[in-house]
Amino acid sequence: MPGKSDHGGQDGVIGSDDRMLDLLARAEPEGIEMLYDRYSALAYTLAFRVLNDAGAAEDVVQEAFLSVWRRASTYRSDRGSLRTWVCSIVHHRALDRLRGRAGRARQDLALEHAPIAVTSVSDTWDQVVEVLEREQLKTALSELSMEQRETIELAYYGGYSQTEISDLMQVPLGTVKGRTRLALRKLRGLLELPVAEGMA
Amino acid sequence: MISCEDADMLAAALSVGSIDLADQEPLQEHLSDCADCRRVAGTYLAAAARMPLALEPLQPSPELRGRLMRAVYAEAGRAVAAPRQAPWWQRLWAGLPAGRGFTALAAVAVVALVAVGSWSLVNQPPASSTVAIAGTTAAPHAHGQLVYTPSEAQGVLTVTGLPAPAAVASGGSVYEVWLLRPTGSAVAAAFLDRQPDGTWTAVMHGSMSGFSMVAATVEPAGGSTAPSGAAVIQGSLNSA
Numbered sequence: 001m002p003g004k005s006d007h008g009g010q011d012g013v014i015g016s017d018d019r020m021l022d023l024l025a026r027a028e029p030e031g032i033e034m035l036y037d038r039y040s041a042l043a044y045t046l047a048f049r050v051l052n053d054a055g056a057a058e059d060v061v062q063e064a065f066l067s068v069w070r071r072a073s074t075y076r077s078d079r080g081s082l083r084t085w086v087c088s089i090v091h092h093r094a095l096d097r098l099r100g101r102a103g104r105a106r107q108d109l110a111l112e113h114a115p116i117a118v119t120s121v122s123d124t125w126d127q128v129v130e131v132l133e134r135e136q137l138k139t140a141l142s143e144l145s146m147e148q149r150e151t152i153e154l155a156y157y158g159g160y161s162q163t164e165i166s167d168l169m170q171v172p173l174g175t176v177k178g179r180t181r182l183a184l185r186k187l188r189g190l191l192e193l194p195v196a197e198g199m200a
Numbered sequence: 201m202i203s204c205e206d207a208d209m210l211a212a213a214l215s216v217g218s219i220d221l222a223d224q225e226p227l228q229e230h231l232s233d234c235a236d237c238r239r240v241a242g243t244y245l246a247a248a249a250r251m252p253l254a255l256e257p258l259q260p261s262p263e264l265r266g267r268l269m270r271a272v273y274a275e276a277g278r279a280v281a282a283p284r285q286a287p288w289w290q291r292l293w294a295g296l297p298a299g300r301g302f303t304a305l306a307a308v309a310v311v312a313l314v315a316v317g318s319w320s321l322v323n324q325p326p327a328s329s330t331v332a333i334a335g336t337t338a339a340p341h342a343h344g345q346l347v348y349t350p351s352e353a354q355g356v357l358t359v360t361g362l363p364a365p366a367a368v369a370s371g372g373s374v375y376e377v378w379l380l381r382p383t384g385s386a387v388a389a390a391f392l393d394r395q396p397d398g399t400w401t402a403v404m405h406g407s408m409s410g411f412s413m414v415a416a417t418v419e420p421a422g423g424s425t426a427p428s429g430a431a432v433i434q435g436s437l438n439s440a
Contacts, residue, residue, distance in 0.1 A: 137254035155218030
């Protein structure tokens with residue numbers, strides 16, 4: 001048996017973003033290629049979940065990665081991981097597009113129109129860790145109360161404001177705010193996120 | 201200016217995109233002056249950004265990559281790089297007959313259920329518990345089990361259907377077994393040894409408490425300090 005030394009550290013085995021950051025900082029297109037190959041599925045999954053439209057989701061993903069490419073020099077690792085940055089940009093752009101739709105029509109996820117999930121037993125190390133992270137997230141979300149989970153999902157995926165959620169759930173605005181904060185605090189704790197991830 | 205308590209509440213709303221328009225400016229004003237609240241807001245944002253990880257992953261069309269890269273290379277003033285060939289495992293997967301993926305998914309689901317059910321026995325405390333091991337697309341015929349005996353702090357991994365790549369057969373590479381913690385950190389646990397009957401076995405010593413997954417990768421002879429090659433098998437220990 002090999003020595004039981006811990007190799008991964010707090011960053012885990014997903015690997016550091018250093019190589020990508022270096023390339024992006026030097027405006028090397030290979031950096032965005034690496035970033036795309038690592039996070040495009042996550043970005044597209046998020047955009048599709050918000051928009052339920054494959055074409056619109058791809059547009060958002062393309063815009064988001066182009067934005068990352070153009071703003072790479074402004075990225076600061078002490079303000080959060082590259083994944084958090086990419087997801088935030090995709091999320092904001094997806095919500096902008098959703099809110100720009102006429103009548104703010106939102107479509108419930110219609111599985112028959114959904115792209116085929118490509119989940120399989122993974123064969124790269126990053127994907128093995130993704131499976132692990134997915135299990136962690138599902139567990140963490142299941143620890144939230146139904147009301148807390150519904151509140152943050154209406155916000156995050158549905159694009160509803162707190163006032164709109166208050167109307168939808170027929171609860172006071174303060175309750176929505178409280179549930180949102182409690183849910184985020186719980187998620188943060190369950191996922192053991194480092195406090196060092198600040199923001200500008 | 202709003203209080204830190206109010207800013208905390210609004211920062212949570214901001215992280216999931218639900219902050220009301222009227223609240224945005226007061227929050228930004230507060231965050232511009234309050235480093236503590238900026239830090240807390242960052243943790244909310246990081247937590248929210250992990251939410252999509254719980255979704256079943258989807259893949260955009262292959263054309264999207266080409267469109268994006270053409271735009272990026274054009275802005276960089278360079279010719280578009282030759283399309284990079286997808287990793288062999290992606291090509292393999294793409295080449296599978298339609299429906300094969302769902303069959304594999306179903307198999308994985310069954311394996312996962314078996315794994316979950318089996319591993320939960322660890323806490324009961326049994327003489328030993330068994331975890332099902334599934335092959336990845338790199339080794340689709342591989343399967344096996346991990347039998348863990350808590351009283352002896354020993355796990356025995358047995359895998360069949362695992363091919364012996366030329367490099368492994370010639371001693372140029374090894375199958376290295378890893379245990380993963382929930383944080384994602386990996387611990388080298390053992391090497392798989394090929395038995396005369398073609399099965400692969402590894403004996404792992406030490407408690408497996410605190411680990412969430414077991415996997416094996418192809419590594420250079422002598423092993424690696426961290427996983428670097430393709431994973432060939434994996435099993436979930438998560439319900440312990």
